[in-house]
Amino acid sequence: MFNGNYARLYDSFHANKDYSIEIQSIVHSLGLEKFSNLIGLDFGCGTGLHASEFSKIGIRVDGFDRSEDMLAVARKRNPGLRFSSNLQDFKKEYDFSYSLFDVLSYQVTEEDALDLMRELFVRTKSSGYVLLDSWNSAGVLQDPPKLTERTVESSLGAITRKVIPDLSGSEEDIYPLTIQLIHQSSNEILMSELHLVRAWSPRKVEDLMLDVGFKDISVLNLVRPNEVVQNFEWRFGIKAKKP
Structure with missing residues (x-):
């Protein structure tokens, strides 16, 4: 999945995405400060455009993805950063982590979603935050x-x-x-x-994150940060703190 020609054309098909604005949203949502000292993990990094934009503001982000073809694009774009399809290459704990652009929605069972959340939990420092997004079931x-x-x-x-x-x-x-x-x-x-x-419900995702051990869980509107997520909206974000 997301291999071959699709990986090579992926950025062209999503050329309307403004990754710089998305980075601002992540920074705002997680309350990130003192950029030069932060290292984050992008779980489902694709072609590395989030990591590239983070580099521009002084934050290093490593990237995990299952598609080697997507990672080939990410490595070429960001030669100084770490990208891998092997989770064992990410043993340290990160200041923050995130998994966006529907990665959670590709986890179609509760156990799949829990596995994703556990991987983020063990790779995030104590008091660090994790950010997810998903299709909104309603x-x-x-x-x-x-x-x-x-x-x-x-x-x-x-x-x-x-x-x-x-x-x-x-x-x-x-x-x-x-x-x-x-x-x-x-x-x-x-x-x-x-x-x-x-399409997950915010309540279900919150319950699963509590089961994993996260605290201080908040449902976010990633498009309009000062507004609550409405039932008619297609996506929601959710952030949680590792105790």
Whole structure:
């Protein structure tokens, strides 16, 4: 998943994401200070754009991801930082950690979500904070996923990414999405993957984080930090403190 051509084209398909603003949101949400002394962990770092933006403000961030092809892009972009698909390469405790852009939503069972939270817990220093985000079950139920298409230019020519939801197959807030890459001129399907994505409720995520041992848990609106998350909104953030 997220390998090959998709990894190489990933940043092009998400070119509308402003990572500098997202970094400001993370810094604000976690109350980070004294940047030059901080080291963070990005769990599900993808192509390393968050780490790159953190470097610009003097914060070092190491990155874990399961996709070696995504990590190849991250290493080329950030040659001085640590990126690995092996969790054993991240044995120290970090000042803060985060896992964003739907990593939690790709954990479709409670045990999967608990495993993610435990990995963050053991790799975060005492009194350090962890930040997650997720699809919001109430918002996604009101406005279910729709077919989307986006076309980008590449060395292969024009490539269209098509995301096809199967609402007939959705149950327990888990939504099957087929992601395809299609060569525009030949109409050849270069890639087709089935992704299962879960829309979690903030209360359930809070309960799971309490089970792991986190304290001081807060649900956040990462888009409008001064507002509470509404039921109609598609995403929410949640931060928690390791005692």
